[in-house]
Amino acid sequence: MFFSKLDSLSNAIKLISDNQRVTDIEEISIHDAHRRVLAEDIIAFHDSPPFDKSAMDGFALIAEETFGASNSAPKEFRIVDAIGAGDFSSKTVKDNEAIVIATGAPIPDGANAVLMKEYTTIDGDDLTIYSQVTPGENISPKSEDIEKGQKILDRNTFIRYQELGLIASAGYDTVKVYKKPKVKLIITGNELVEPTKEEIDKAKIINSNQFTIKAMVEDSGAICEICHAGDTFDEVKDAVLEASKDYDVIMTTGGTAISKGDVVLDVVDDLGEILFHGVAIRPGKPAGAGIVNGKMVFTFSGQPVAAMSQFDMFARKYLFEMQGREFDFHIVKRISQLKIPSQLGRTDFIRAVSDDECAKHVLNRGSGIIRSMVEANSYIIIDENDEGYQKDDLVDVVLFDSLLW
Structure with a gap:
């Protein structure tokens, strides 16, 4: 299975949005409610303060x-x-x-x-x-902060420490929130080994994706569990099918391009429906998504930087909105310190170092070079209708910190 025509980034995101699911609601102690999303309006039980x-x-x-x-x-x-x-x-x-x-x-x-x-x-x-x-x-004065019976917070509000204090003052010891999505991360590839200080066998590579993607899932407010599947169709199929029974979202790394052993999209096609495979983006062109047993499946590249960028482009928004919290890229403008070429018809997410005024793209940008993500603190985004930027042009920038839950 391979893409014959690349989807645009906007269309791929729309296909995911059209299949957006929201998690169930649970009632939890207010002690555990920090950084969760309200699934109910908060109506005050008390005046605060209750007297002058x-x-x-x-x-x-x-x-x-x-x-x-x-x-x-x-x-x-x-x-x-x-x-x-x-x-x-x-x-x-x-x-x-x-x-x-x-x-x-x-x-x-x-x-x-x-x-x-x-x-x-x-x-x-x-x-x-x-x-x-x-x-x-x-x-x-009495009820200076809160008046009894007043709606003080709306459903879908993200609970920071400020909101936590307000909820407590209103008289709540428990609160209804959206459940954290459970994500199954399936790492494919017979060549992958665990981190070790010892010499690695020839043709093997350390499995770093399990750490980066799991952390990105957790940074999106969700829970992540990992399993490792081989490269065969049956191994990947068994892993995806089993995950679709007990998890809200499935993510895979590796096995998305057209080459011997790249079977992930064949598995998704066999078990369910492919929404898209292949997007006009850089890095991460082989990105895909599909539905298996009603559960969203994101198929990421085995290349570490491509996988991280694909997560930010597609999965982060989905996980946020599963929990009732809206998410869109927060674009800021910065002055480009270098000329940046691009190609019409493709959206580029370029790793960059940005400050309050300027952005400079990281020159070593291979999709397998993890250190380039460490050096960067932002993406410069070049729209598919642009052919790049000249030095001193204003560019669109997304700061990494703005992506966090």
């Missing part, structure tokens, strides 16, 4: 009674109670009275402001103040 509270340590009093107080014209008050955090006072503040109050404690009846203790001196129950406050000063 002091925004700092000081003295709760009647603001109007402080008017005119200064270093040269201090005023005298009497302390009638003290409130610690988590406590309250049953007393009502009257004229020229004050209650010692801690940050977060409820404002006592009668008081309408808090004066910072830095502007006071104390002698027993006698309080001398040297500054004035206005009504409401240094008070966090």
